[in-house]
Amino acid sequence: MIKKSLLALILLSSIFCSAQKLRKRTTMLMGSRFDITIVSTDSLTAENRINEAIEEITRIENLISDWKSDSQVSEVNQNAGIRAVKVDKEVFDLTKRALYISQLTNGAFDISYAAMDKIWRFDDTMTEMPSPEVIQKSVEKVGYQNIILDSIQSTIFLKKQGMKIGFGSIGKGYAADKAREIMQSKGVLSGIINASGDMATWGTQTDGTNWNIGITNPFKTNDLVAIVPLKTEAVTTSGSYEKFVEFNGQRYSHIINPKTGYPATGLVSVTVFGPSAEMANGFSTSIIVLGQDEGLKLIDQFSDYSCLIITDKGKVIKSKKFRFKMKASKIKK
Template sequence: MKSLAVLLCCFFGLMSRGQEGSVTVKKTLKLMGTRFEITVVAPNEEIGYINIDEAVSEIERIEKMISSWDDDSETSQINKNAGLNPVKVSPELYGLIERSKKISEITDGAFDISYASMDKIWKFDGTMDKIPSEEQIRSSVAKVGHENIILNPKEQTVFLMERDMRISFGAIGKGYAADMAKALLVSKQVKGGIINASGDLTTWGTKATGEKWLVGIANPLSKDKVFSWLPVVESSVATSGNYEKYLMFDGRKYSHIIDPRTGYPTSGINSVTIFAKQAELCDALATAVFIMGKDTGIHLVNQMDGVEVVVVDSENKIHRSSGIMFDTNQ
């Protein structure tokens, strides 16, 4: 679930006019089961809305490919054949799964698209009155494991080794869709815009006024107040947080984000914001760093070129990777 810790500084209406007659056009709609805001800088309103419709079609195409709810999708075919047969898939889906496995490897399994195999034993709707037993928790993750997703590059097949294994792109799919919609619009010479997939956002170009796009890191004590604005130039941002969904047991706060390696909810972090070139990577790493914890997560990010992170811990203290420049004492 995406928190409100990243606020986008482009609060115009449906359309605003900039320099040299260009306009900024924005449309909000529901795609992939979540809220998307698509913003483009265009010569006029009509072309702007045409561009947005093209981006929507691209996002819908990707949803058709990666949806685990659509029985006819390639992803559903992989899940249906778990433990039975390899499934030949498109180069696009194969590439996404291959990249997902690489992220699993560098995060030591904190990010894992086979998390969909977990039994849902934790309830974040207020109905739980005790923590599940160790045996229940162990059993809940018995089918999870990225090492059991077998790829055959020659045949372009995907095979899930265990029966009842499942994959899902809930922690990377929206970022990938945002990247692909952006790439399509850039190829059509749309000179600036933002694809915001419920907090996973990617930008290119500038506003119609020529100013840079900015994102605000919200004060953790007041999500409506920004303590620092950061420029996002040809880049992407994603945030994972536990402001809305969590459990409290014995005075300890447990996030709704479950560690796929252990079956236990994470603790110690309120939000993670990742900055990188690709929204896909931001999306995946925001979840992974949340699970890995502050110190391990920041250490990982500091070793990655072109990636930065801001972590708000459970004491509402701000931590950052080496390339983030703002005063954390504000």
């Protein structure tokens, strides 16, 4: 259902205070690019802190990655339709929160999307749409209603054989949140964890100014539609403009509606702001699937979250709680 693209740029100040140093490292984790940036007065300490952030993200990957055969999530998937699997409280709680988003969005977000047949290809090899019958069959094993949690035993049971759960979306947001939490607990006063567009920020830049996050223009990807200042916050972007197919003049996103098997249409970019990258990711993906009206109804229920939506017509829409200034209400395609 969900494959995120890096849709936001970090714009770092070029004015550095002599007492503080900015350290950044890029690495591949959870199958994606992670950029870890922190501010420190000591270079060696900064490198050690970044190592600890990487260790935390790697620990989470080993717990929840459905592509690692020895992870707890893989064990849950391997026993679908057979038995309940006992998991760590951390995995159980993450699954519980994912189910909450699934229920909240009536399945527009669904962690059992991992069982969906990969009938859509976004690598220029598709020449025609799949048939309705093939599309319908592709979602037969998808359905969050068939995930059974036992909080007393800390078990997860998938009722149907062939079912799978996956955290390819909110998992990176969760890892960004946890890495930020670790850094703050170690006394790192400022930084950004960027998990392929799922960002968790805290503190300020070396010159005392806010972090500036640029939101990509989905029609001209070298341009920005907005630059927003953040302190301790999270931001995620879901979009269709990097991976899509077109048939009969209609663009079909790589973000698939897990209820229907059809790609989402109508919105090309949704950026969500709030305290948690995990939750923001769940919202941004869901809004792409739900569409403008239902998506705004969803986000407006949560006072700590806001969003910026760009439609396939170039219209720019802000949710009620969106606090940043935007000059344009429409961008040229």
